[in-house]
Amino acid sequence: MIYPIERGRWIVTLTGTARDYPPTDEAGFLDFARSLDTPLLHDAIRDARPLSPIWGYRRTENRLRHYDQLDRRPEGFLVLGDAVCTFNPVYGQGMTASALGALTLDRCLREQRRRHPHGDLGGLAGRFQHRLARSNATPWLLATSEDFRWPLTEGGRRSYRTRIAHHYLDRVLAAVPKERAAQQALLEVLHLVKSPIALAHPRILASVLAEAARALAHRTPPPRHGREHPA
Numbered sequence: 001m002i003y004p005i006e007r008g009r010w011i012v013t014l015t016g017t018a019r020d021y022p023p024t025d026e027a028g029f030l031d032f033a034r035s036l037d038t039p040l041l042h043d044a045i046r047d048a049r050p051l052s053p054i055w056g057y058r059r060t061e062n063r064l065r066h067y068d069q070l071d072r073r074p075e076g077f078l079v080l081g082d083a084v085c086t087f088n089p090v091y092g093q094g095m096t097a098s099a100l101g102a103l104t105l106d107r108c109l110r111e112q113r114r115r116h117p118h119g120d121l122g123g124l125a126g127r128f129q130h131r132l133a134r135s136n137a138t139p140w141l142l143a144t145s146e147d148f149r150w151p152l153t154e155g156g157r158r159s160y161r162t163r164i165a166h167h168y169l170d171r172v173l174a175a176v177p178k179e180r181a182a183q184q185a186l187l188e189v190l191h192l193v194k195s196p197i198a199l200a201h202p203r204i205l206a207s208v209l210a211e212a213a214r215a216l217a218h219r220t221p222p223p224r225h226g227r228e229h230p231a
């Protein structure tokens with residue numbers, strides 16, 4: 001991934017899956033970039049001037065704490081952000097999920113003030129944690145179900161529903177280069193602007209079915225994710 005940031009600088013992130021760790025020395029980093037399916041990223045950074053060392057990060061677990069399910073809770077104690085739900089950073093959803101949590105808190109506080117204009121906080125914590133759990137549900141589903149593509153993922157098994165979702169998403173990805181609606185919906189879902197149901201829009205569904213029929217006729221496998229895993 002390569003993002004423009006302030007003052008004409010770029011932030012470059014390489015990620016690996018299933019213990020395929022991108023090296024943190026410059027030569028190894030470039031070699032890893034060269035090994036990707038597309039040369040675009042390597043070509044973009046080959047002659048760039050590094051402004052900082054390369055930092056590695058290997059904590060990729062998703063972790064959800066169920067504050068919403070507490071039988072008893074201290075009133076006025078509210079928890080949000082990573083303290084409740086942390087994602088594998090490869091999906092880049094933690095800040096968005098935290099911001100959505102902050103909006104949920106704002107709505108709950110306004111409602112509390114309407115109900116109790118004199119400042120009583122009774123019931124606020126429980127109501128907020130339940131709504132936050134609903135708000136975190138989609139990013140949690142997206143992150144955990146994607147992680148289940150990889151056999152080394154620990155902490156559960158790929159359910160039948162997840163398998164179907166993977167097959168469907170593979171076909172959506174295959175349709176993306178040709179179908180603008182699929183491209184738009186996929187970006188909106190990944191950026192948490194829309195619910196994953198947006199990927200079942202009839203137009204996308206038609207492209208997915210056409211793509212599946214084409215693949216069946218030519219016996220082509222769905223697109224591969226990531227780079228070829230090293231032996």
Ligand SMILES: Cc1cc2nc3c(=O)[nH]c(=O)nc-3n(C[C@H](O)[C@H](O)[C@H](O)COP(=O)(O)OP(=O)(O)OC[C@H]3O[C@@H](n4cnc5c(N)ncnc54)[C@H](O)[C@@H]3O)c2cc1C
Binds near residue numbers: 080089
């Ligand atoms: C490598 C990496 C890449 C990421 N990339 C993305 C991305 O591209 N997009 C995205 O949306 N998200 C990304 N995230 C996730 C995102 O950074 C977090 O989800 C987000 O920062 C969570 O915000 P937060 O306020 O809950 O926690 P934090 O940002 O961790 O803030 C918690 C703060 O509390 C402070 N603190 C801790 N303990 C105490 C204490 N006892 N007293 C006082 N202060 C304390 C900490 O120092 C910290 O400043 C990434 C995360 C990582 C690790």
